[in-house]
Amino acid sequence: MSTLSSDATPSAVASGATRNRRTSSVGQFSLGDNASPSLSTMVPTDTQIRGSQHRQRALSKSDKPGEATSATGSDKKIGSIERTWILYREIAYRNTWVTPLIMMLVPLIAFALSKDRTPSNPVYPFLFPSYKIIPAEEGGMVMYGKGKKDFCFVMYYMLVFSFLREFSMQQILEPLAKACGLTKPGKIKRFMEQTYSIMYYGTMSPWGLYIMHHMPLWYFETRPMYEHYPHQSHELDFKLYYLLQAAFWAQQSVVLFLQLEKPRKDFKELVFHHIVTIALIFCSYRFHFTWIGIAVYITMDVSDLALATSKTLNYLNHPMTGPFFLFFMGVWIYSRHYLNLRILWSVATEFQAVGDFTLNWEMQQYKCWISQYITFALLFALQAVNAYWLFLILRIAYRLVFLEIQKDERSDEEDEDEEDDESKADRDLPAIEVNGGTDDETKKTI
Template sequence: MSPTQSTAQVLSTIHRRHDQDSSKDRASSPSSRSWSSNVSKRLSRSHKAKQYNKPSDSQRRVRPGRAPGTRHRTWAPPLVLVSMFLCFYAVNPHESNIIHHFLFLSYKQKDPDDDPSSSPAPSYYGKGPWDLAFVFFYTIVLSFTREFLMHEVLRPLARACGITSPRTTSRFTEQMYTACYTALSGPLGLLVMRRTPGLWYFETRGMYEGYPHQAHEGLFKFYYLFQAAFWIQQVVVMVLGQEQRRKDFREFVAHHVVTVALIGLSYRFHFMRIGIAIYVTHDISDGLLAIVKSLNYAQSSLQAPVYALCMACWIYLRHYINLRVLYSILTEFSAVGPFELDWAAEQYKCRISQVVTFGLLAGLQALNLFWLYCLFRSAYRFVMLGIAKDDRSEAEESEGEEVDNTVKGRRPGGETRIRVE
């Protein structure tokens, strides 16, 4: 190797080391760190922008091969449970099968006055622990029914009525389900009342004659336990947060607690005849109110006359009839039939039960008076002030509705709707 080549290699090595040192200095300099920080911030902003512009669930396209609404099929789990019960019963469809107690009424009694030569008399049933199994099974049945109707039947109905907001659609389906249920339970309750001696039409004396009422006709017992399953299922919905909260959520919870307490105590201490009257008065008025709310969400022109009918029925059923029942507890409760505590004879019509029954029904009446005030306030604002906005919803729901109206080119609050409290 010549001296000239050796000198060139040395100079090349010196230049490479100098370039490496310079790059290290630039990397450790403040300006370099600032440049790196700016790059990181820009990348972070870009990531956040992508998240902010991420399409919502309603805007996403359904993946190929997946049916629309699959992720919302909340009715599938209760359907599986109901199917399992039916399959287990189909293996041995007799009373000896334990599943029989879940599907059918238990404790059937033979009427000593039954004449085989005459027409068959209605069957009577007593009470016992297996009634809880019946209530449990039909709570699952109602859970499936509610979710299936709301998502597969009532949600398309909401779209057909022009309701596109997710929150309003949810409200509409909830109220329509209540309307559908009470459209069946209300007339059935009137039929049970008609078939019960001394109870038609809201006759209070018949609630206490012949006490204790330890056995009931099959239709009577089925209706009472099925209603118990409905209210327990409503409590499950409330606990799981499946319904959107409103401003009267505390009153709503109190109403459910009082109702379930009345159902359980009336069943245990043989006051189910009083419970029939309370069931009927609340089912019919609840159904009309649910129809009014549904018409309100659908912006129907029928909401005003139906609202007037709802208020009239509410006052008559929930206040006039229920106040008559409360008055009978103060008077006929102790005057008609035995009035003593006898655990052996299951005689519970005494001073303690009188106070407890009156207290729970009075608490229910107080809640109904609160909602009656809300109904009158809504009617006054609609007639006198022209305010037709539902203010029972939470603030965030109102903001969401306003955005939804703006996107669709509608003026927020431009619809003429009765404010349903």
Template sequence: MTSSSTNLPIPQKSIRHRSSSVGRIDVGDTSSPSLSTMPTTKSSRRRSIARLAELQDKSSTDSAIVHKLYVGFTELTYRHTWIWPLIVLLIAFATFFLSAPDGQIHQFLEDMIVPSYHIPGTDQYAKGVNDFKFVGFYAIFFTFLREFMMCCVLRPISCWFGITKEAKQKRFLEQTYAMFYYGMTGPFGLWIMSRLPLWYFETTPFYEQYPHKTHDVFFKIYYLGQAAFWVQQSVVLILQLEKPRKDFKELVLHHIITIALIWCSYRFHFTWMGLAVYITMDVSDFFLAFSKTLNYLDSPITAPFFVIFIGVWVYLRHYINLKILWSVLTEFRSVGDFELNWDTQQYKCWISQPITFFLIFALQLVNFYWLVLIFRILYRYIFTGVGKDERSDDEDEDSTDDSTDESKKSQ
């Protein structure tokens, strides 16, 4: 399940480049832009210029100095979008550690920060409403982590590589963060799978040991952490009022399907199947982000890695996911109990089978749409020599030019 508002990298080729509208489609990229890389509006740029001008004014009174501090903090949080999420996290942690352990506030924060429903005498955790609090809190954490990485870590790295053009730098930040995130969740998910009977993408255990009502702490943190990541992505997507991507509708559909899969699989105990789907998306997203990053760096290995990426994409997002989809048709009913029993939480039944099939199939349709575009890009690269990554630079350059013009007018 998968990453940012950028486009699929088109391998560079040492021939004459020609413009292509295909290069402007965000193929397979499933994460929303971050707060720091969202398109800036003219009004927000005007306000920033006005604040900078106000900070340059001479101040003599105490009230004027206090007002300057407020204006300066506002401009600082405008440039560093990680500050407000950090403040919220610090307040929550400070209140948690300083409050009385038996107090209601402490208990509420503990439900948000620490996994709930540990079963005494075991290493297993059950499920409950407190898990919503956990997801909400770590959605804020992922907001902070993403914005901090982009503003304070990845942006200096992009400058070190000589990527200073705003539009290209934003795409570079989004993809390198995707590499960072999926580079951790992919191996972590594979490690969790290796400790379970479903290794390596075995489908029969999905149904043999169903329902999976409890999990160890690593599985629970992984699953709810992924839910928090996708909730955070969906919130940013809602905040993104503009639609710069050509596949914006497909992106929204992917987010809806993903959130539905996460909630349904967790609530109705199909988490082993959900784990397998998570891994296929995370690992392929890492290769996707890596391929794009190589393209931005004009790396000589961009072309061969692009081919490797296509192989990984086809294997994980199609072969493995179709294998899971086929198991829903062939093993869902025949392996393990097949009945609806609310008392025992046995939900593998006549109604959950078509719902499960529909959600995974819908995800497969979106991935197949992107696969067609991937092969179209590959075809144009091989047979027409189109190696230039046009994307939506024109719009970004216009925005930058507008900002420059406004800055000149204010001087």
């Protein structure tokens, strides 16, 4: 395998700096399932740019006596309430984490001000897991059941993940990308998305493995999935893990389906992957197949962690990009294919043979022929998408090793298109004088 190096001009070498090369295809390919679009990585539209211009003009003139006008361009003076609203809209436009933070704080403040801190408080299900089961014997294990209130928990933590994603990207990861020497807007955005993925999957992967380690499932044993069915209640850490995963995937799906960012070339595969994942999460939780679900969660999280790390190393032109890409290939094949195929085979062979196999709605016993077909179909669909992405991975590896092709046309074109959009946005948004300063100074004061 050839060594990847950076091109450098004589002046850059003299100053100790190097010029960024075009990103190689190692670690960069059309696998979008681990980093859906983010509000903070959107390219602003013409409408958004013009709206920001109008708000800036209105705020600028509102500080000058006799010149206050509304953000719509009319000559009427704006009052303090309207000015506050315009100011909020401009702040929220520039800082995409502000609105989810406000929405997240409302239930917290309401609960803090309430004297009722018990599950009877209507805000309680949004903040804390519901359906606590007190053990019959003292010192027994506290378990948690399931119900409709779990939707409240998932909805609230969709807001939490929205805030964490936008705040970390704008306030932490974007400065980090620039500190690492990235200058192109496209690469900075992709770096932000992949590094956020590392943060999330780097947390959930060990947590999932820790939970599994204390279960009969360890290590990816399939027979206990059916011996202990139905799984109507769980320990606290299991329930938190499962519902937080549901909130994360639901939040990403909303942003993806709203197409808040220009769809990428793997958009159809990405949408199909999210539909199947959400269906698996809901069905496994509702019909008590969560022991199958946690095994699938872990295989996806571990492989996504390796994928995001491989991409991030590539954006940074790190010397370990090539070796880590080979390591990533091994992790992907082992987790997304070997382990998932074992689970799929167990659904085909052990699902009916191990434990009760009958439909009983009163006893919440759903392990029957129809649930077997549905479970197998969803897992097979997920495996089909993974197989498509494995084909892309192997093709990149073949080109790199045998043809020494390091260019990935899809990735470079995508970055260049985004940079063109950014350049267009910059041209359409001239410096506007606000309070006697330029637009850049306004950003610092708002």
